[in-house]
Each structure stands twice: as structure tokens, then as C-alpha cells.
Amino acid sequence: MAKVLVVTSGKGGVGKTTSTAALGAALAQNGERVVVVDFDVGLRNLDLVMGAERRVVFDLINVVQGVAKLSQALIRDKRLENLWLLPASQTRDKDALTDDGVRRIIADLRTKFDWVICDSPAGIERGATLAMRYADEAVIVTNPEVSSVRDSDRIIGMLDSKTARAERGERVTKHVLITRYDSARAMRGEMLGIDDILDILATPLLGIIPESQDVLRASNIGSPVTLNNAASAPARAYFDAARRLNGEDVAMTVPVERRGFMNRLLGRRAA
Amino acid sequence: MSATAEPQRQLLRFRGRSFVAFVFSPVVPIMGWLEELDATLARSPGFFAGRPVVLDLSALELSQSAIAHLIASLQERSIRVLGIEGVDEAQLGSGMPPVLTGGRQCSVEDARPKTKAPSGSLLLETPVRSGQSIVFTEGDVTVLGSVGSGAEIVAGGSIHVYGTLRGRAMAGVNGNSSARIYCQKIEAELLAIDGYYQTADEIDGRLRNKPAQAWLDGNIMRITPLN
Numbered sequence: 001m002a003k004v005l006v007v008t009s010g011k012g013g014v015g016k017t018t019s020t021a022a023l024g025a026a027l028a029q030n031g032e033r034v035v036v037v038d039f040d041v042g043l044r045n046l047d048l049v050m051g052a053e054r055r056v057v058f059d060l061i062n063v064v065q066g067v068a069k070l071s072q073a074l075i076r077d078k079r080l081e082n083l084w085l086l087p088a089s090q091t092r093d094k095d096a097l098t099d100d101g102v103r104r105i106i107a108d109l110r111t112k113f114d115w116v117i118c119d120s121p122a123g124i125e126r127g128a129t130l131a132m133r134y135a136d137e138a139v140i141v142t143n144p145e146v147s148s149v150r151d152s153d154r155i156i157g158m159l160d161s162k163t164a165r166a167e168r169g170e171r172v173t174k175h176v177l178i179t180r181y182d183s184a185r186a187m188r189g190e191m192l193g194i195d196d197i198l199d200i201l202a203t204p205l206l207g208i209i210p211e212s213q214d215v216l217r218a219s220n221i222g223s224p225v226t227l228n229n230a231a232s233a234p235a236r237a238y239f240d241a242a243r244r245l246n247g248e249d250v251a252m253t254v255p256v257e258r259r260g261f262m263n264r265l266l267g268r269r270a271a
Numbered sequence: 272m273s274a275t276a277e278p279q280r281q282l283l284r285f286r287g288r289s290f291v292a293f294v295f296s297p298v299v300p301i302m303g304w305l306e307e308l309d310a311t312l313a314r315s316p317g318f319f320a321g322r323p324v325v326l327d328l329s330a331l332e333l334s335q336s337a338i339a340h341l342i343a344s345l346q347e348r349s350i351r352v353l354g355i356e357g358v359d360e361a362q363l364g365s366g367m368p369p370v371l372t373g374g375r376q377c378s379v380e381d382a383r384p385k386t387k388a389p390s391g392s393l394l395l396e397t398p399v400r401s402g403q404s405i406v407f408t409e410g411d412v413t414v415l416g417s418v419g420s421g422a423e424i425v426a427g428g429s430i431h432v433y434g435t436l437r438g439r440a441m442a443g444v445n446g447n448s449s450a451r452i453y454c455q456k457i458e459a460e461l462l463a464i465d466g467y468y469q470t471a472d473e474i475d476g477r478l479r480n481k482p483a484q485a486w487l488d489g490n491i492m493r494i495t496p497l498n
Contacts, residue, residue: 124402146420151401153401154421156400157399157400157403200417200420202416
């Protein structure tokens with residue numbers, strides 16, 4: 001039973017692409033067949049985060065328009081053989097996506113994979129609505145700040161009204177993923193707390209990803225954080241989230257950086 | 272006018288269109304049925320005036336003269352028959368309305384005068400999300416969840432929110448100054464009743480996050496704690 005999962009947020013820069021790559025790699029490491037699909041036509045990034053930017057030949061738009069076959073556009077990950085990428089086009093814009101084309105591609109991917117993870121563009125326009133259109137489940141990526149939370153609320157409203165499932169009278173299963181969480185700052189009241197966010201969004205929590213340098217480091221070398229440094233705090237949080245996506249009951253904790261004694265003594269190098 | 276002056280031919284256009292009509296199904300005895308009709312007309316005279324009526328005669332076995340008599344009796348009561356259903360073409364005289372077939376059932380709720388229509392209320396069992404706008408001018412709106420920041424509820428009557436009200440609530444929009452806004456937790460961006468409004472800035476900070484109601488006292492909006 002293939003599941004179509006959309007990773008969305010409304011607001012930009014909250015970590016949709018990072019989370020798509022990290023969750024995709026985490027699910028693939030559990031042996032499931034996963035494809036990550038970049039819907040950010042014109043501003044594609046997922047290929048960079050996945051480290052596949054030098055192997056892109058055909059893309060989503062080529063397949064939508066029938067120029068290329070799906071099998072020609074899919075790129076297999078070099079590290080995990082059951083992880084695939086369907087890149088977006090960088091030279092086109094979102095108007096090149098059609099509802100019918102997306103429906104056909106998603107239906108096709110459903111027959112080939114266990115998980116189809118759609119990386120939504122920011123905003124609430126065509127790209128974002130088509131990315132969520134045929135989803136069964138949704139991960140709403142939210143930062144602990146008011147603007148991100150309100151945008152997430154807006155997106156949840158759209159998931160409940162604009163998706164194919166909603167139009168059939170069914171529900172899209174929704175999960176909130178809180179990223180860039182800094183427990184020290186939240187404790188000092190400089191950030192929205194987890195309870196406040198969940199109170200506003202009234203949606204179950206999938207995981208809490210701590211703010212970490214590991215995420216940026218992994219992105220810059222083109223590797224999902226769950227592959228690059230599986231022992232790091234954000235990677236462990238993503239692994240837990242992936243297990244929860246699979247229906248496992250995993251206790252909710254905020255992973256913290258493991259720092260050795262010497263690290264604590266010599267935390268930062270002076271200039 | 273002579274036709275020779277017009278060499279250009281006018282194109283004939285046909286269009287299909289459907290209309291809603293009342294269907295009368297008379298029963299025997301016809302006289303009794305007509306009396307019943309008269310009683311209805313006595314209660315609401317002119318109810319059928321100007322409205323299209325179709326006669327359904329499938330329950331009756333009437334001769335041509337009897338059908339003519341029935342149509343004439345209806346005509347006396349200012350009821351004009353548009354067509355006849357449930358009879359053979361041959362049974363009808365030349366001056367009679369045509370046979371109609373293929374009629375479909377439809378609701379005539381709109382055709383009835385809305386004298387006893389209840390004011391109604393709208394119940395929302397899910398949270399109202401940012402960007403959603405709920406407009407219900409017919410009566411009250413009740414929300415079991417929260418109303419998100421950037422969401423909007425517009426009601427002809429009162430607004431009841433059993434979660435946190437973070438968005439905008441506009442009650443009594445049809446000029447109903449006795450409408451009120453109730454919520455379990457008030458964090459509203461804007462409250463309005465019958466056009467009088469207050470923004471978040473003007474709402475007493477001590478009420479925040481507490482159960483409250485808003486109501487109009489003349490042209491002053493009062494926001495007071497509940498219980």
C-alpha cells in the first residue's frame with residue numbers, strides 16, 4: 001500500500017526540503033522503497049540537498065508534458081539503492097504543472113514505491129496546492145514562531161478543503177513537525193513553546209527537530225542529515241519521526257546534542 | 272412589410288431551458304378535489320397566480336370533455352395550465368395545453384413563502400483555520416474548535432466559540448444589535464456587532480485567554496468576562 005506524503009508549510013525557509021530529504025532517507029534506511037518528488041518548479045533545491053544535482057537529465061515537467069518517461073527522470077540515490085529522486089525543473093515555473101499531469105504521475109509512482117514524498121514549494125499558490133492535491137498524509141513543517149504557526153494553520157485549512165481526499169469527503173492524515181527548536185531559548189520564553197503551537201494548530205505532533213549545525217553541514221555536502229550523521233540529534237529526531245509515520249508508538253523527546261566532557265570544557269574555539 | 276427587401280436570412284435559434292412548475296394531481300371525485308383547492312386558495316389567495324401549473328391526470332380516466340371542463344374550472348380560479356401529463360395525445364382537443372413527458376422531481380422549497388422559515392444556526396465541528404471565512408447571515412454560528420488567527424466568522428446572529436477565538440468575529444451583520452459573541456478564550460483580532468467594532472488593541476488585556484462575551488449597550492461595545 002503506497003502512501004503519498006506531502007511535506008508542506010506555507011511559509012518558506014522553515015525546513016521543508018531538509019525534512020523531505022531526511023525523512024525520505026530515514027524511511028529508505030528501514031528498507032522501504034521511497035521516492036522524493038520536488039514540486040518547487042523554478043526554484044528546485046531538493047536535488048542539491050540529496051546530492052544529485054549533477055545527474056539531473058529529465059525532470060517532473062518533462063514527465064508531465066510527456067517529453068520523457070517517468071523511468072528516465074527518476075534518479076537513484078548513490079548511497080541507498082531504494083531511495084529515488086524526481087527532480088523539479090529549474091527553467092520553468094509553476095504554471096507548467098497541470099492537475100491532470102500530477103494526478104497521472106502520482107498514480108504511476110504509487111505502483112512503484114512504498115512512499116511518495118512530495119516536497120511542496122512555499123506559498124499557497126498552484127505549486128503548493130498541486131503538491132498536496134493527491135496526498136494521503138501531510139507533514140506540516142513549523143518553526144516555533146508566530147508567523148510560521150499562522151501560515152501552518154492556513155495550510156491545514158487548505159489540506160482539509162482543497163485536496164482530492166477532502167473533495168471525496170475523506171481526510172488527509174496530518175502531522176505537525178516542529179523544526180529549528182531550541183529548548184534553551186524556549187525555556188527562556190524567547191520562542192513559542194511546543195504546547196502553544198499544538199494548541200493553536202490542534203494537530204498531532206510528529207516530532208521535534210532541534211536547531212543544529214549538523215543540518216546545515218549535511219545540506220552543504222549534499223546529504224540528508226539522516227545519512228550524513230545518523231547519530232546527531234536532528235538525525236535521531238528524524239528517525240523517530242519516520243517511525244511514527246509508520247505507525248510506531250515512539251516516546252516524544254527532544255534529542256539534545258551529545259557533548260563529551262572535553263567538548264564541554266573546550267566548547268568553542270576562540271578566534 | 273414585403274419580404275423582397277431582405278435578402279439576408281435571419282438564423283433561427285433554438286434553446287433548451289427548464290422551468291419549475293407546480294404539478295396538480297386531481298383525484299376523484301373531481302368536485303371534492305376542487306373544493307379542497309378552493310379551501311387552499313381561501314387561505315392564501317393568489318398563491319398560484321402567475322405560476323405555471325402542470326396537470327397530472329395519470330390517476331384519472333377522463334373523457335376529452337371532462338378534461339376541458341377541469342381546465343375551465345381551473346381557469347375560473349386564475350390557474351393557467353401549462354401542460355398535461357399522464358394522458359394520450361389523442362385524448363386532448365386542439366385548444367388544450369400540450370402533453371408533457373419526462374418531468375423530474377425537484378424541491379419547491381424556494382417557491383414557498385418563507386414566513387415560517389426558522390432563523391437557523393450553523394454548527395462547525397472542526398477548527399476554523401487561518402484564511403478561512405465563514406459567512407452565515409441567516410443566524411447563529413457555533414464553533415466547537417478554535418478560530419485561528421487570520422480566520423473570519425460573519426454571522427447574522429450570535430457567534431459562539433467553544434475554543435480560543437484568535438481571529439475576527441462579526442456578529443449581527445444584518446443590523447441585529449442584540450447579537451452577541453461568546454468565546455471560551457478571547458484572543459480575538461477584531462470583534463464586531465452590527466457594525467460596531469473593537470480591535471485587539473482596544474480589548475482589555477486582563478480578559479485575554481479568559482471566557483468572555485461581547486454585546487452592544489446602545490452604541491458601546493461591552494466585553495465582559497463570562498461567569
